[in-house]
Amino acid sequence: xxLKDMKKETPTGLFTGSSDVSNDVRLGAGIINLPATLKAxxxxxxxxxxxxxxxxxxxxxxxxxxxxxxxxxx
Numbered sequence: 001x002x003l004k005d006m007k008k009e010t011p012t013g014l015f016t017g018s019s020d021v022s023n024d025v026r027l028g029a030g031i032i033n034l035p036a037t038l039k040a041x042x043x044x045x046x047x048x049x050x051x052x053x054x055x056x057x058x059x060x061x062x063x064x065x066x067x068x069x070x071x072x073x074x
Contacts, residue, residue, distance in 0.1 A: 001041050003065075005030030018034040024055035027065035028072065039074040 008031050010023045028034055041049075051065050 001046045001048065002050050003027060003034070003069075004052040005034065005065075007031070021054040022056065022069075024053050024058075024061070026053075026061040026068065027051065029064075034068075035072055035074040038048070038072065043045040045055045 005025050005027050006019060007025050008022045010019060010031060012031075048067075051069075053060060053061050053065065055061060
């Protein structure tokens with residue numbers, strides 16, 4: 001399962017993959033309810049997760065996303 005988060009001001013109609021990559025933010029900092037998403041994924045049997053961050057700031061954001069995933073409770 002691919003995980004990404006988007007800026008809080010991103011219009012929700014852009015969840016179709018057409019949002020500009022500059023809307024990507026580190027996991028846990030945007031509008032996606034990741035604890036609920038991860039809980040549902042676990043219930044569905046998801047075994048693999050991939051951070052999807054195509055932002056120009058990905059080298060800064062990915063380590064922060066990893067720390068978020070290490071600490072998030074779901």
